[in-house]
Amino acid sequence: VSLNRQGVLLKRKTSGGSKIEVYIPRAMEKAVREINSSFPVLLVTGPRQVGKTTMLKKLSTKQRRYVTLDDPLLRELAVSDPALFLQRFEPPVIIDEIQYAPQLLPHIKMYVDEYKCNGDFWLTGSQMFHLMHNASESLAGRVGIISLLGLSNSEIMGQVSVPFTTKPTDLLARANNTKPQKLTELFAKIFRGSMPALYASDINTDIFFSSYVQTYLQRDVKDLTQVGDELSFLRFLSAVAARTGQTVNYADLAKDIGISSPTAKQWLSILVSSGIVYLLEPYYNNVLKRSIKAPKLYFLDTGLCAYLTKWTTPEALEAGAMSGAFFETWVVSEIIKSYYNAGKRPPLYYYRDKDKKEIDLVIYENNTLYPIEIQKSSNPGKD
Numbered sequence: 001v002s003l004n005r006q007g008v009l010l011k012r013k014t015s016g017g018s019k020i021e022v023y024i025p026r027a028m029e030k031a032v033r034e035i036n037s038s039f040p041v042l043l044v045t046g047p048r049q050v051g052k053t054t055m056l057k058k059l060s061t062k063q064r065r066y067v068t069l070d071d072p073l074l075r076e077l078a079v080s081d082p083a084l085f086l087q088r089f090e091p092p093v094i095i096d097e098i099q100y101a102p103q104l105l106p107h108i109k110m111y112v113d114e115y116k117c118n119g120d121f122w123l124t125g126s127q128m129f130h131l132m133h134n135a136s137e138s139l140a141g142r143v144g145i146i147s148l149l150g151l152s153n154s155e156i157m158g159q160v161s162v163p164f165t166t167k168p169t170d171l172l173a174r175a176n177n178t179k180p181q182k183l184t185e186l187f188a189k190i191f192r193g194s195m196p197a198l199y200a201s202d203i204n205t206d207i208f209f210s211s212y213v214q215t216y217l218q219r220d221v222k223d224l225t226q227v228g229d230e231l232s233f234l235r236f237l238s239a240v241a242a243r244t245g246q247t248v249n250y251a252d253l254a255k256d257i258g259i260s261s262p263t264a265k266q267w268l269s270i271l272v273s274s275g276i277v278y279l280l281e282p283y284y285n286n287v288l289k290r291s292i293k294a295p296k297l298y299f300l301d302t303g304l305c306a307y308l309t310k311w312t313t314p315e316a317l318e319a320g321a322m323s324g325a326f327f328e329t330w331v332v333s334e335i336i337k338s339y340y341n342a343g344k345r346p347p348l349y350y351y352r353d354k355d356k357k358e359i360d361l362v363i364y365e366n367n368t369l370y371p372i373e374i375q376k377s378s379n380p381g382k383d
Contacts (some may be wrong), residue, residue, distance in 0.1 A: 006373055012354045019091045019182075019354050020047065020052040020249050023054065024151065024155065024196055026055045026148070027152060027155055027160075027161035027341035027342075028055065028086065028098070028341045028342075029059060030342075030343075031146055031262055031342060031343030032044070032231070033054070035069040035146065035343070036119040036122075037119065037142030038117050038118060039118060039142060039143055039144040040112035040115075040116065040117060040120050040121065040142050040143075041108060041112060041120070041122075041143040041144070042121065042122045042123065042143070042145075042146075043098070043123045043143050043146070044123070044124045044125075044146055044148055045125045045145065045146075045148070045302070046126070046147050046275050047126060047151055047274060047275035048126045049197060049210070050148050050149055050194075050195065050196065050215065050275075051150075052148050053066075053068075053096050054196070054317075055274060056122050058108060060092075060094060063093070064088055064094060064122070065091065065092070065093045066094045066096070066209070067094070067096065068090045068095075068096035068306055069095065069096060069098065069100040069101050070096065070100075074099050075101055075198075076220070078101035078104050079100075079101050079103050083107055085107075086099075086104070086111060091120035092119060093121060093122070093237055094119075094122045096124070097124060097125065097126060098123040098124065098125050099126065105138035105139060106138050108121055108139065111144065112139075126220055140340045144343075146163060146340070146343050147275065148341075149194065149236060149300055149301075149337050150193065150353070151194045151195075151196055152194070152197060152338065154191070155340070156189070157178070159177065161341050162342065163336045163338050164368075165363075166340070166370040166372065168223050174186065184314070184315075184317065186271070186330075187315075188314040189315055190302045190306070190314070190327070191306050191311065191313070191314035191317050192301065192303050193206070193209075193301045193303015193306070193331075195208070195212075199266070199376050205303060206312075208306055209303065211238070212221075212304065213308075216274075218233065221274075232257055232258070232259060236259070236264070236267050237271070237276075238308045238309065239253055239310035240271060240297065240320075241299055241305045241309050242308075242309050243330045244297065244298055244305050244325055245296065245297075245298060245324075246296060246325075247292065247294045247295070247352070248268070248296070250268070251264075253268070268297070272286070276299065276301075276304070277299055278298045278299075278300050278332070278336060279297055279298075279357050280295055280297075280332065280348060280349065280361075281296060281349055281350075282349060282350055283349035283350065283362050283364060283369070284351075291337065291351060291354075292352045292353065298329050298333060299330050300333050300336070302329055302330050303331065309322065324376045327374070329361065331361075331376070335348065335361070337346065347363055347366055348363060348364075349361075350362060359373070360369045360372055361374065
């Protein structure tokens with residue numbers, strides 16, 4: 001097994017046919033511990049395969065039981081008799097894929113109100129769109145909610161992860177402790193994406209993402225929404241991927257797929273709420289009369305985005321027409337992860353007006369705007 005200095009798996013060998021499993025430390029572990037000591041319920045949301053369960057299992061004690069609602073028998077028990085389910089699986093407990101049994105949430109509320117013990121329930125959910133409404137209503141004031149995405153560049157490189165800042169002294173200090181990445185290395189990483197499984201084995205990315213898309217369509221979308229036409233939704237997914245880094249135009253999306261604008265809006269909200277896509281809202285106020293109000297969309301995993309847009313190699317992606325859009329998408333997703341991993345909501349926006357003047361990214365904190373320009377260039381100009 002080959003590791004870097006922070007324990008991130010670079011290679012894994014087998015001995016006698018047995019696999020050696022190595023845990024990849026996550027930057028969010030600190031936020032998990034803080035919430036565990038402050039709330040009776042911890043809820044970790046995020047897309048499938050990003051390591052939610054793996055992280056919680058690694059951080060749990062031997063006393064904490066684990067149960068997954070992917071098991072149809074356990075799911076049926078949780079839905080039909082949630083009180084009995086909680087008697088069988090008493091806290092401390094990890095309940096995986098809680099969105100399949102929202103009936104459990106009122107009973108969890110009654111339990112924590114009676115016993116008032118922090119850290120009793122650790123919940124995971126792959127679909128925030130089906131989950132957050134129930135969690136916020138049933139567990140208001142009792143649950144700490146954090147979102148986990150794929151591996152960040154800091155985690156892969158074995159560096160400390162902190163929320164991104166434009167403060168020059170902090171950036172210079174970070175640059176002194178950061179190994180430069182060549183263009184080819186960076187685009188190999190952009191092409192591979194951020195799913196931990198792709199860094200824990202030599203699995204082919206096409207095989208992995210083909211299986212991932214099918215799982216997402218069949219289990220997450222079909223089970224929990226009214227999407228009836230899987231082929232149309234797959235075409236929609238690819239059309240959205242082709243627009244990463246662009247402003248949202250529902251009419252344009254709908255026309256490409258042959259669906260209505262309200263359907264396009266609903267389907268995009270599914271992608272957003274399940275952690276596949278991030279909508280970057282525009283910054284505007286009463287003074288900025290000419291600013292555009294439409295959000296920009298970004299895929300949160302560039303590997304999945306490359307698969308859906310049919311780029312077959314990192315070299316073709318780097319030299320292709322979408323090279324700049326992918327680079328911008330990667331930068332934005334890294335900054336989003338830096339906030340999520342600290343348990344914070346990203347204070348991110350963009351600016352564009354009707355004269356096509358644009359700021360790629362704006363951090364808005366303490367009533368101050370911090371503008372960021374993102375360029376794939378070795379010699380960016382002053383303009």
